[in-house]
Structure formats: C-alpha cells, structure tokens
Amino acid sequence: MLLSLDTEYSMDKNPAPEKILAFIQLYSFELHEVLIFSPSTFKQLAEPLEAWLQKPTSVVLVFFGNTDLVLLSKNLFNSQPLKEFSGHVFDFFLFFRMIHCDQRVNNFAHWARITGNIILDKTLQKQNWVEKQLTTQDITYLTEDVHIFKYFVAYVRNVLPLNLTNSWRDETKHNLVVLSYQLDQVLIPSFVENTLTGICINQDALVQLTHNLSQKYDQTLKKLGLSQAEFQSNKQFTAWLTENWPELLHKGWPQTATSGQCSTSKEGLYKWIYSSNSTFAQLNALELDASANHTSPKNLLSLLEEDNNPEPINSFFQQDEMQFLTSYLSTKVLRGQSTQCQTLSKHIEPTKSTLHPQWMIDGGDTGRITAKEPAIQQIPRDLDFRSLFKAKQNHVLIVQDLAMIELIIFASLAGDDNMLDIFDQGQDLHIYFASIFLNTPYEKLFQQKTVNPNGFKKLRNLMKNVNFGMVYLMGVKSLFQRLIEWGIDYDKVESVHRAWRNTFNALHYYDLCKAAYSVRSTGLFNNFHLITTIRGRPKRCSEDDGIQEFFNQSSIKASVPSIVNFPIQGTCADILKTTVRVFLLLKQKSLVEGELLITAHDEIVVQCPSKNAVETDKPLHTLLTSIGNSILQSAIDRPIHIKVESGVGDTWAEKA
DNA sequence: GTTCGCCACTCACAGGGGAC
DNA sequence: GTCCCCTGTGAGTGGCGAAC
Numbered sequence: 001m002l003l004s005l006d007t008e009y010s011m012d013k014n015p016a017p018e019k020i021l022a023f024i025q026l027y028s029f030e031l032h033e034v035l036i037f038s039p040s041t042f043k044q045l046a047e048p049l050e051a052w053l054q055k056p057t058s059v060v061l062v063f064f065g066n067t068d069l070v071l072l073s074k075n076l077f078n079s080q081p082l083k084e085f086s087g088h089v090f091d092f093f094l095f096f097r098m099i100h101c102d103q104r105v106n107n108f109a110h111w112a113r114i115t116g117n118i119i120l121d122k123t124l125q126k127q128n129w130v131e132k133q134l135t136t137q138d139i140t141y142l143t144e145d146v147h148i149f150k151y152f153v154a155y156v157r158n159v160l161p162l163n164l165t166n167s168w169r170d171e172t173k174h175n176l177v178v179l180s181y182q183l184d185q186v187l188i189p190s191f192v193e194n195t196l197t198g199i200c201i202n203q204d205a206l207v208q209l210t211h212n213l214s215q216k217y218d219q220t221l222k223k224l225g226l227s228q229a230e231f232q233s234n235k236q237f238t239a240w241l242t243e244n245w246p247e248l249l250h251k252g253w254p255q256t257a258t259s260g261q262c263s264t265s266k267e268g269l270y271k272w273i274y275s276s277n278s279t280f281a282q283l284n285a286l287e288l289d290a291s292a293n294h295t296s297p298k299n300l301l302s303l304l305e306e307d308n309n310p311e312p313i314n315s316f317f318q319q320d321e322m323q324f325l326t327s328y329l330s331t332k333v334l335r336g337q338s339t340q341c342q343t344l345s346k347h348i349e350p351t352k353s354t355l356h357p358q359w360m361i362d363g364g365d366t367g368r369i370t371a372k373e374p375a376i377q378q379i380p381r382d383l384d385f386r387s388l389f390k391a392k393q394n395h396v397l398i399v400q401d402l403a404m405i406e407l408i409i410f411a412s413l414a415g416d417d418n419m420l421d422i423f424d425q426g427q428d429l430h431i432y433f434a435s436i437f438l439n440t441p442y443e444k445l446f447q448q449k450t451v452n453p454n455g456f457k458k459l460r461n462l463m464k465n466v467n468f469g470m471v472y473l474m475g476v477k478s479l480f481q482r483l484i485e486w487g488i489d490y491d492k493v494e495s496v497h498r499a500w501r502n503t504f505n506a507l508h509y510y511d512l513c514k515a516a517y518s519v520r521s522t523g524l525f526n527n528f529h530l531i532t533t534i535r536g537r538p539k540r541c542s543e544d545d546g547i548q549e550f551f552n553q554s555s556i557k558a559s560v561p562s563i564v565n566f567p568i569q570g571t572c573a574d575i576l577k578t579t580v581r582v583f584l585l586l587k588q589k590s591l592v593e594g595e596l597l598i599t600a601h602d603e604i605v606v607q608c609p610s611k612n613a614v615e616t617d618k619p620l621h622t623l624l625t626s627i628g629n630s631i632l633q634s635a636i637d638r639p640i641h642i643k644v645e646s647g648v649g650d651t652w653a654e655k656a
Numbered sequence: 657g658t659t660c661g662c663c664a665c666t667c668a669c670a671g672g673g674g675a676c
Numbered sequence: 677g678t679c680c681c682c683t684g685t686g687a688g689t690g691g692c693g694a695a696c
Contacts, residue, residue, distance in 0.1 A: 332672095336672065336673065336683095337673090339672095339673090339682085339683070339684095340673070340682090343682070343683080363680075363681095364679055364680060365678095365679070365680090366678080366679060368675090368679065368680075370679090370680060370681075371680095371681085372680095372681060372682085373681095374681090374682085375673085375674080375680080375681040375682065377674065377675065377680075377681085378673055378674035378675080378680075378681060378682080379673090379674075380673070380674070381674080381675090404676090405676080406676050406678095407676090464676085465677090468676055468677070468678080469677045469678090470677080471676095471677075471678090472676095472677035472678050473677060473678095474677045475677085478677075561677055561678065562677095562678060562679085564677090564678085565676095565677075565678045565679075566678090566679095568676085568678090569676070569678065569679060572676075600674090600675065601674095601675045601676060601679085601680095602675075602676065603675085
C-alpha cells in the first residue's frame with residue numbers, strides 16, 4: 001500500500017529561521033486520488049494517517065523527505081515523530097542518489113523527466129504559500145508533485161533486480177534496493193526525530209564568547225587603524241593600504257586576478273610573505289599550486305610568530321611591517337571565529353535554546369551524513385566552541401570516536417599487515433611515521449607528549465595531514481610545501497614520499513582500486529565503471545574519469561584521487577550508519593536508552609539520562625567496535641581491532 | 657530619449673571553517 | 677589528497693529617478 005507525500009512551506013525569518021507549513025499533498029496509489037490539505041484541515045489528517053501507517057504493508061513515499069516529515073510531525077503530532085514512520089518510509093532521493101551518485105543533477109524535476117518524460121515548472125515552488133488562495137495553476141502544480149511518484153515506482157520496478165558486484169568481496173551480487181534500504185532508508189525516522197529534538201546549547205556562554213571575540217576583533221581593528229568596512233571590502237582595503245602602507249604595496253602585496261584590487265587570499269599572502277625565503281624560492285621554481293589547507297590565516301600567523309623559524313622572513317619586511325602583518329592576520333582569524341558564533345546564534349530556537357540542524361543522510365558523494373543550518377559537523381574542535389553544546393537537564397552526552405579509522409580501513413583494503421600490527425600494538429600511526437621521517441626512535445618522540453605537549457601536538461597534526469594526504473595520492477610537491485616550515489629540503493622530501501609508499505602498502509592499494517574500478521556490473525551499470533565500499537555502496541565512474549591513465553604518475557587526472565578515496569571514506573560512513581541502525585533497533589526493543597544527537601564522519605554523540613550513562617555507553621562502544629571489525633574483516637583475512645575513544649560528560653567538549 | 661548613479665537582488669565562485 | 681557547509685565578494689541585471 002503506497003502513499004506519496006509532499007508539502008509546501010515558506011520561510012519565516014523572525015525571530016529564528018522557521019519553516020511554516022502551508023499545504024500537505026497526498027496521493028493514494030490505491031484510490032488513484034490526490035488530496036490537498038491546508039492548515040485548517042491538518043488535524044483531521046493526523047488520526048487516519050497514524051492508523052494507516054500501522055498496517056504492515058504501508059509505505060510513505062517521499063523525495064528528500066526529511067523536511068516534509070519534520071513539518072508533518074510538528075503540525076500534526078505535536079512535534080512527536082511517529083514511531084510508525086520507522087520502516088514505513090521510502091525516500092526516492094536517497095535511492096536515486098545511491099544508484100546514480102555520479103550524476104550532478106539529482107533533483108525532482110530531473111527524475112520526473114527521466115522516469116515520466118514530464119517537464120516540471122518549478123518556478124511556482126518559490127512563491128509564498130502561506131495563507132494562499134490556490135489558483136487552478138497552483139492546484140495542478142500541487143497535484144503533479146505527488147502524482148509523479150507513480151513514475152518513480154514504475155521505474156524502480158522496471159530496473160529490478162538492481163544487482164551489482166562488490167569490488168572487495170567474493171560475494172557476487174548485491175541487490176541495490178535492499179542495500180539502499182539497509183544503509184540509508186532505515187535511518188530516515190531517526191534523523192527526523194533528531195531534527196525535532198534538537199541539541200541544547202549554552203546560550204549565555206555563546207553570548208559571552210561572541211562578545212569576547214567581537215571585542216577582540218574591534219581591538220585589533222583599532223590597533224590597525226581600520227574600520228570594519230575597510231577591513232572587509234577589497235576595494236576599501238586597497239584604498240586604505242595605498243594611503244597607510246604604500247611601502248607594502250611597493251613590496252608586492254598580491255592582487256586579485258580580475259579587479260586588480262589588493263588580494264587577501266591565503267594563497268597570495270602565503271606566496272608573497274614567503275617569497276624572500278630560499279626554501280620558498282625552491283617551491284616557486286616548482287610552480288607549486290599553493291592551495292593546500294595549511295595556508296589558512298591561522299597557520300600563516302603561527303608561521304609568522306614562530307621564533308625558531310629556520311630562516312627568518314623578517315629580512316624582507318621592516319619590523320613595523322611584520323607587526324602590521326601579524327595583527328592583520330590575527331584580525332582575520334578573529335573575524336572568522338566571530339562570524340562562526342553569529343551563524344550559530346542565528347539558528348538557535350530562542351524559547352528552548354536548542355539547535356535543529358537539517359540532516360542529509362546521503363549528503364556526501366561518499367555516502368557520508370552531512371548537516372546544515374547550522375553545519376554542526378564543521379564546529380571548530382576548540383574547547384570554547386565544543387563546550388557550548390550541552391546535555392539537557394539530568395542527562396549526559398556520550399561521545400564516541402573511531403580512532404584513526406580511515407587509516408585502518410586503508411590498511412585493511414591494502415592488506416597491510418605492517419600498519420595493522422603497529423596499530424594493534426597500541427602505537428600511534430602518525431607518530432610512527434614521524435619517527436621514520438625524522439629518523440628518531442618512536443619512544444623518544446612519544447616522550448614529547450609529556451615533556452613538550454604543544455610541540456608534540458604540532459608534530460602529530462603535521463604527520464596526520466601528511467599520512468592522509470599520502471593515502472589519497474598527494475604528490476611530492478604538495479608534501480614538500482607542507483613541510484616547508486620544518487626546513488627540510490626537496491630531495492629529502494622526495495625520499496620520504498617514496499619511503500611512505502614502500503613502508504605502507506599504498507601501491508598495492510592503488511592496484512586493487514584499479515582492478516576494482518574495472519569491474520562492471522549488470523543491469524543499470526552496464527556502461528559504467530564501478531567501485532564500491534566494502535559493504536557494497538557503489539560509486540559510478542564514467543569512462544573519461546581517467547581509467548587509461550590510472551595511477552600513471554605522469555598524469556593523474558583530478559578524478560582519480562576521488563576514486564581512491566571513495567572506498568575508504570565510504571566504508572567509514574557505512575560503519576557509522578550501520579551502528580546507528582543497530583542502535584535504533586536496540587532502542588526500539590528498549591535495550592538501550594538515548595537519543596542520537598550528532599554524527600560526524602567518525603564520531604557519534606548520544607544523549608541519555610545521567611543515571612543510565614554506563615548502560616548506554618558500554619553497548620554503544622561494543623556496537624561501534626564490533627560492527628567496524630566485522631565490516632573490515634570481510635576485506636582482510638586477519639583479526640581487526642578497531643579502537644573507540646569514549647567520553648561521558650555534560651558537554652561535547654568531553655572528548656575534544 | 658539617453659546616460660548615469662544608486663539600490664536591491666541573484667548567482668557563481670573563492671576562500672575559509674571543519675572532518676578524515 | 678578527499679569530502680563537506682557557510683560567508684563574503686564582485687559581476688551582472690533590472691528598476692528607478694535625476695540630470696542631461
């Protein structure tokens with residue numbers, strides 16, 4: 001029994017951005033009828049819908065349904081998500097995205113065209129629906145939106161059985177509908193609940209933090225003698241600089257490509273500031289693309305402030321110029337943090353002090369879950385920020401994090417016993433590689449953790465970046481750039497680059513990817529190359545993605561690293577999603593208590609009553625490790641011992 | 657009628673934040 | 677190296693009114 005559902009809503013921006021539900025449309029596949037509900041009739045819908053959902057064969061069909069179901073719960077069921085949604089929702093967006101993940105266009109109108117040859121006019125969608133008297137044109141539009149689902153259903157039935165070959169396991173076939181259901185569909189009700197429940201935030205602390213940051217921001221601006229507008233606008237900043245620091249202009253302050261204004265981009269500033277450094281000159285000669293992340297203002301600033309810089313850059317700049325640059329960069333950093341605070345504030349539900357991010361179960365191309373409004377996964381790791389997120393009254397937050405999971409997945413796929421042994425021995429892979437790289441015993445470096453914690457952290461972060469970069473095909477030049485501040489010459493970097501690939505089984509992994517990538521499957525995938533995660537999630541790659549040049553060092557196409565990346569990031573997402581799924585099952589059977597609050601790539605945050613902290617923490621820990629181990633073990637014939645770091649406390653900072 | 661400046665708006669893109 | 681989200685910028689556009 002099928003019912004397709006769609007809603008129309010409009011945004012109300014005050015006091016906090018909120019979606020106002022205007023219409024609900026339903027299409028019954030049994031009755032062949034479309035029903036349109038306006039706010040005055042919402043309540044009449046609640047009871048029959050709930051009763052209908054209790055029938056075992058009922059399925060609600062949606063397209064990008066998170067928003068629809070959240071609004072439905074808010075307006076019909078007093079913000080309590082229906083338990084009956086569980087196992088009774090099918091989202092076509094998720095399904096289409098899984099089987100056509102290479103398609104840039106994946107929207108409703110696109111699939112209406114493909115499946116039903118219907119050209120939709122989506123311009124009507126943008127109107128203000130609230131309290132609208134419907135015109136004939138409107139009614140046609142609303143009807144069409146739910147009616148089109150019958151073409152979606154027919155399409156899925158036509159392309160069944162959607163089988164594909166797993167790139168990493170001997171099992172021959174996966175059924176795609178089943179896989180989509182197991183990995184993604186079943187999580188829908190959980191994330192609806194998640195959005196409705198929200199995450200508590202310490203509003204006073206946020207106000208305080210915002211205040212402190214903006215005060216500091218104002219102070220540094222004042223110190224510079226700049227107004228906010230002059231600081232923010234390239235045009236005004238150029239005028240100001242011409243007036244106040246003509247000598248810096250003469251020294252070649254970088255310019256924007258199009259308008260010729262003074263540029264404030266990290267790349268330009270980085271190149272410019274370091275142009276006097278001889279190591280940098282070597283970089284320049286290599287025509288390096290300086291777009292790596294480590295050139296953010298924060299890092300650039302730390303380089304400027306570095307006392308023991310291998311080669312001081314202040315021979316090029318006068319002392320007062322150095323001071324100006326330092327202040328300028330720290331102002332940039334402050335502005336960034338301050339904006340981040342304001343963005344958070346903007347999304348707070350004022351009466352409850354909660355955030356209600358919108359979750360996208362298949363938001364990332366690799367299958368990762370993403371969140372927006374606000375981007376909860378992009379909150380800085382600093383204590384200042386993480387401690388703002390707190391448990392509700394009489395509750396605690398349980399934060400669990402899969403340690404170095406992507407490297408472990410890499411090692412499992414590559415069949416790299418060496419790496420897995422190091423990990424099993426409880427050693428830190430990043431420090432392990434640092435010891436090879438710096439030719440210093442592992443123990444000696446590890447001692448630094450207590451002797452010189454900051455230095456240790458810095459080294460570890462650096463090696464962390466290097467290790468991840470290396471897995472994903474970072475070239476020698478890029479590696480060299482990242483190591484510039486350590487004063488290591490190009491030849492040495494080149495040998496380290498080689499050593500890394502030899503120490504860890506990277507070349508073997510790339511070969512496996514190449515072989516896996518060549519596998520073609522049946523049905524829909526006939527004309528496409530395909531690579532999957534260990535669990536079977538597919539990524540389609542078109543011919544021109546570079547199979548001919550795959551891992552040909554002289555010409556790696558841009559798309560190749562993303563092919564190499566996919567099985568790793570995707571498998572990590574699968575582990576997390578499977579854990580969430582089993583956690584929900586346990587919850588349904590009342591075996592655990594708690595609400596899923598946040599998932600972030602390798603991390604999971606659950607809120608539970610304080611008195612049940614241990615009873616929730618322990619099974620969650622067991623779940624993550626056992627699910628991770630079992631998924632990875634199907635790729636390599638040896639035991640895997642995934643480690644999960646766990647923290648219990650009042651705030652998210654518990655494990656930061 | 658044309659030109660110009662101003663304003664509001666949209667859109668693409670770069671850059672910066674995060675994760676691994 | 678990959679994967680994201682959010683913001684600000686600047687180019688482009690169109691409406692409007694004032695000045696020519």
